Amino acid sequence: MSELFIINISIAILFLPLLGFAVVILFGKRFPKLYLFEVGIITINLLLSIYVMVVKFSSYINDALVYGFTWIDFGNVPLLGPLNIELGVKIDNVTVIMFFVVNLISMLVHVFSLEYMRGDKRFNRYFAYLGIFTFSMLGIVISHNLLMIYIFWELVGLSSYLLIGFWYEKKSASDAGKKAFIVNRIGDIGFFLGILILFTSYHTLTLDSIFAQISAGNLPFDSAAWLTATGILIFLGAVGKSAQFPLHVWLPDAMEGPTPVSALIHAATMVAAGVYLVSRIFVMLTADAMLVIAVVGAFTSFMAATIALTQNDIKKVLAYSTVSQLGYMVMSLGVGAYAFALFHLVTHAFFKACLFLGSGSVIHAMHHEQDMRQMGGLRKKMPITYAAFLISTLAISGVPLTSGFLSKDGILAGSLAFGSLTGHWLIPILGFVVALMTAFYMFRLVIMTFHGEPKNQHKFDHAHESPFVMAMPLVILSVLSIFIWYTPLPHSPDAGWFLSSWVKTPHTVVPAELSYDFMISETPVVEDQYSEHAVVHSEKYTEAMHHAHYPAMFLSIFLGGLGILLAFTMYQWKKIDPDKLSNKLSWLYKFSLNKWYLDELYDATFVNPTIYLSKALAWFDNTIVDGIVNGAATVTKFFSAISGWFDTYIVDGFVNATAFFSGFVGIAFRKLQTGKVQTYIVLVVFSVLALIFIISPF
Amino acid sequence: MELYDIIFYLFAAITLLSAFIVVTSKNIVHSAFNLLFTFFGVTGIYVLLGADFIAVVQLLVYIGGILILLLFGVMLTNRITSVDIRTGTVHIIPAVIGIGILWGALTAIIAFKTNWIVKPADSMEPTTVGLGNLLLTDYVLVFELLGILLLIALIGAASIARREFEELKD
Amino acid sequence: MEVGLSHFLVVSTALFSLGIYGVVTRKNAVMVLMGIELILNAANINFIAFSRYGNFGLNGQAIALFVIVLAAAEAAIALAIVLNIYKTYNHVNVDEIEDLKE
Secondary structure, X not given: OOHHHHHHHHHHHHHHHHHHHHHHHHHOOOOOOOHHHHHHHHHHHHHHHHHHHHHHHHHOOOOOEEEEEEEEEEEEEOOOEEEEEEEEEEEOHHHHHHHHHHHHHHHHHHHXXXXXXXXXXXXXXXXXXXXXXXXXXXXXXXXXXXHHHHHHHHHHHHHHHHHHOOOXXXXXXXXXXXXXXHHHHHHHHHHHHHHHHHHHHHOOOEHHHHHHHHHOOOOHHHOHHXXXXXXXXXXXXXXXXXXXXXXOOHHHHHHHOOHHHHHHHHHHOHHHHHHHHHHHOHHHOOHHHHHHHHHHHHHHHHHHHHHHOOOOEHHHHHHHHHHHHHHHHHHHHHHOOHHHHHHHHHHHHHHHHHHHHHHHHHHHHOOOOOEHHHOOOHHHHOHHHHHHHHHHHHHHHOOOOEHHHHHHHHHHHHHHHHHHHHOOOHHHHHHHHHHHHHHHHHHHHXXXXXOOOOOOHHHHHHOOOOOHHHHHHHHHHHHOOEHHHOOOOOOOHHHOHHHHHHOOOOOOOOOHHHOOHHHOOOOOOXXXXXXXXXXXXXXXXXXXXXXXXXXXXXXXXXXXXXXXXHHHHHHHOOOOOHHHHHHHOHHHHHHHHOHHHHHHHHHHHHHHHHHHHHHHHHHHHHHHHHHHHHHHHHXXXXXXXXXXXXXXXXXXXXXXXXXXXHHHHHHXXXXXXXXXXXXXXXXXXXXXXXXXXXXXXX | OOHHHHHHHHHHHHHHHHHHHHHHOOOHHXXXXXXXXXXXXXHHHHHHOOOHHHHHHHHHHHHHHHHHHHHHHHHHHOOOOOOOOOOOOOOHHHHHHHHHHHHHHHHHHHHHHOOOXXXXXXXXXXXXXXXXXXXXXXXXXXXXXXXXXXXHHXXXXXXXXXXXXXXXXX | OOOOHHHHHHHHHHHHHHHHHHHHHOOEHXXXXXXXXXXXXXXXXXXXXXXXHXXXXXXXXXXXXXXXXXXXXXXHXXXXXXXXXXXXXXXXXXXXXXXXXX
């Protein structure tokens, strides 16, 4: 298994879903069963990615396999120097893990959709879109340069638009697709500006080359502020894609898409792309940039959790929960806990996908009812769904023995360490409050949906457990939410292979004065395969983390338990009436239920002025520009009328006058032909006279 | 003023005055009779020019033959009682103008511009013998041809006119 | 002044003009013939005048004789034709005999 072989297999993994997309799109109309081809391709992809993962972790665990080639070489451009654009792939541990996650969830969603979307009139096209989404997402994780990442980034945005607006006959669905794409684009502006700054400063877009130049002391425009700015600009792309504040507004609306799509894109993979991007540029983040990222992440997760408390649509609760958890991951990167962020990304992918597919199962059984106030008591009717859902809920709430417990615990420990090292205590405080709220609203969801008495007896009677193709993915994902896959000890993530050998925090390349001192290691990088604390931080950070580890763990278990208890009290045992509570705190309740009125704010400040401006411009175009064009046409018509008049009267007049003159002369001369001899004699007389006068002797 | 001149002016006046009446009279018969006077005047002029034979021939042929013929023509082709309207075939005015100018021009030329070589008038002798000699010596061909011509004219006129007379008889 | 050649020529010219006037102006065919006779007479006066005043001997008079003969013959034929015309059209107005004109 040479390096080249692994690289080739990885590139094959990348392009197989594209083939699936192309085949199904081009021939889907003629062969109604062609979706099976797509499903087959994804399954092959999954098997190949498992194989690559195994090979990589066994033979090349510490190497990054890189293959690059020059795409365009501009040579020596005046004023800019040597300029060329390289394309290529880089396969390191994070890449292969992402391959596995993306392909697995994609395959499970394909299988789930076989039953969920059955009978849809664009059944084949749906699978094609899933194919191109998978291709785009794999492209992001395999690229070694920012240009390719940006291209696949946009492709992911496109696939999201296509899938969210899949049922485009519904106006709300097509609007949601538009909103997703446009809001994403706003974030992408920042991303693109960051790329431009990097390209101008370093004349290359390959990440490793950029990092090498920064580490050599080469700052963009020779200014630390620009380095921070670049980091924040690229983070803006992640803000858009991973639905952080203020660009989070598209994610709840994206629930208009089919539920398997929500599971694949908006829980597990696409939204994780933002987190992945920040992790890729992690090494060039200055301290200020990291602080900004941490604050944004913390605030987002707090805000989303408060909104999720009051939502009644099951998918909206899960959507805000996703935003909140993504906030956790972003916050984790901001505080420097790189490995935990990626760990949470993986665990969240599995349990969130399970939650979404579970909700899809419920919605399917309740004949597309999504309001939790109509549900209840479903655990008797849908036991498998209930079991999977419960396990995933335990994971997200941070209950021990689950994978989610480990990752969340690590993030909270990291934030505590950050707080203790830098004095920014608000971030960990927010993190713990969010943990409380998360447990609460997730169990509120479970109780309202599966426990208690059915609120809508009619729908309840028709509900039944989902068939095998829908239940199987649920089971697999819930199984993957257990701790055993990541570490042998349920309480210590560091003991596990995930954190110790698979994912290691890279050393920052930012000059020392610009980054947090705990990010810089005094000893050279330690690459030890099974050592317990192989995270590469300075001793200070490792120390702080160690200190924070147990307090964080106990605090998170306590808060999680408190949240679950509160949920049961209000909804299961009905000791506190949620309606009375919401009436007493009505303005808080309304603020939360209406998503902090952010959509209304955006409508008033951005959307409506833009529409107004475009209407004004359209008026300008129709009235003035078209008026000028019409005016020109009128002037032309006027001139042509004059010309026509000229032609008719003057030119034709000449012709007619000539003809008339001819006729006139003819008529005049015709009078000579009288037929009378006497006339002719007179003419002779006149002619003789003429002759006399010509030969005149006078 | 010699007698010669007076006689000349007299005959010239007769001729021209009669000719004027011939062409301007509304009545055909008046025209025909004035033609007689015209011919008579012309005869006088011939005599004044010493052409005695021609003068007599003029009287005999023109007045005795052609004029009678014209009178017959007038009477045979007109209802005498009708009035001949003189408005001509063409307007008078171009005719007057044209012919007037012509006459004026010719007269002017004759009066002022030409130098006729005029032989002083010698005495007048009888011309008959001379003409007879000429006819049969220098102009004998013409003489014979004229005879034939007269024969043809006679036959022709007779044949043309005869048909008409025969039909009249029917 | 003494009567010379020019006087006779003036007379002849005047007669000639009157003859053309008669030919051109008159409607009746016979009147036209009269006009023709006037013209011929004018020509004759011319010939005889020159015969007397020029160096022509009696040639002028011989020609005048021939002209008279021709005039007679022509008058006979012309009148025969006029009689035929009268037979066909019942009038002899020359301006109304235009069947050959379109």
